[in-house]
Amino acid sequence: MNRTEAGPDRTVVLLLASFSILAVTGPWLPQWAMFIMTIAVARGLVVLGLLLLLRAGLVSFGQALFYCLGAYSAGALGRFFGISDIFVEMLVGGAVAAATAFVLGFLLARYRGIFFGLLSLALSMILYGLLVKSEALGSTDGFNILPSTLFGIRPGAEWVRYAVLLSAAAVALVAALLVHRYLGTPLGRLAPAIKDNEIRVEYMGASARRAVHVKYVIAGALAATAVGHIDPEMAYWTTSGEFIFIAILAGTGNVIAPFVGALIYGAIHTLAYDLSPNTWQMSLGAALLVLIVFLPEGIWSLFNRYVRHS
């Protein structure tokens, strides 16, 4: 738990520094690296939401629901209204997802453990089923979103990737800072208490259900930021599984962890695919196995160990 420490908050400093370094060095990065990093930032945002739920002891097997919902909202903006501004897309995606999570939250916040997990999975598979059947949204093929613009400006071809990466990183930075702040508030701090003992939470005058509901809405909004090609696979359970994989890989110790985890996941994924295109899942599985055995609290626990020693 946060203890009042003198000096600036280390997490905030680290977040701002990482963003600045990315912004400055970004233009010199090769295109493939920018692509991997953009995907990592997007996945990191989803996992940031998972972190909130995991801290309260809840595993959502259905974050892909919101990931997909955000993407389709952004896509629909372009397809039906001709809007292609990255920030508008992200904002609308987040709002649609948050509203959906708010409604579904009344049901989900009542459940814990495996029931919460399976119910979230079921909801995301319902969306998958709907999308596959809907011709207007491209059925199983999905559709492409319009080329991105930024505040009305369409960046030149060589700058598109950088613009998208920087926009995604900016949103991630703001989201991480807000979640970090939230984790310091009494409602945010309630997460481990809910995981430990809900009866005591209730008998101290707080509503565990409401706290879970709020976390679910935040997690939904965070998951709804995606850019690129859109297809129903985004709502498929394997996508949700991927996010949980990253969350376990990363650990729930800090708001930076999901982004580090997503980047490492992206790297392992790319490398494994490059080395053996037919058995890359096996390599990923082996990596997860090694992690669970040696770093059960995720990669972030390495960082904590380092800080404790220094």
Next chain:
Amino acid sequence: MSVILDAQGLTKNFGAVTAANEVSAAIEKDSVVGLIGTNGAGKTTFINIVTGYLKPDRGSIAYEGRDITRLPPRDITRLGICRSFQIPQLYGSLSVFDNMMIGIGIVLRNAGLAGYLSRRAALVPGYGEPAEAVAERILARFGLLEYRERNAQVLPGGARKLLDIALAMVARPRILLLDEPTSGVSAQEKFGIMQMVLEAVRAEGATVLFVEHDMEVVSRFAQRVLAFYDGRIIADAPPRDALAHPEVKRYVVGTRA
């Protein structure tokens, strides 16, 4: 003295078992009331109904004239009725200090002092001190400072009991219900624990109801005794009279002699 808690005709059935049968009692403000009776007599059911964990089939509870019969536990807690448990309900993975901080955080939040944008060092209402100072003060009062950084799940039995009560005290309750505060604690520790709890409570000025099996503890600390048997209250009197009551002798004291 004025009545702070008024239970009228509380009845609760679990299938064929009547756990509470027309239980009525008016509790006076600032009194210390002992609840006695054998296991299954209805003591904990009474506490569970008062704190909102169970809803009675019939009957009502008024707290300072306000009907609280159908309120959920958290609302009853917010009104100032807090409880401890027979089996301590702690946040096992957190340190003793963080257990307190969770509770104080809830108090701050319920008082509207700890929203998303509020300052970090709000003063805890009723204490006029920042959260950390309040946590330390309560821990010191319950002799728990030496366990400050220890995880709650590895505390010794007596300390677990005390932390459970300390958590119930965080919100400065007007009524404190203690479910067997000295069960699972060695005989020599019992009096110490009760002494410590009642001193802490007296300093805050609260009404106390405690469930107890040890009649020595009851005679020494309670001003009034409610004796339960088979879901009913069979005696309601000062300790000496209650313990001398024939039915109490036969059904409560006798069975344990």
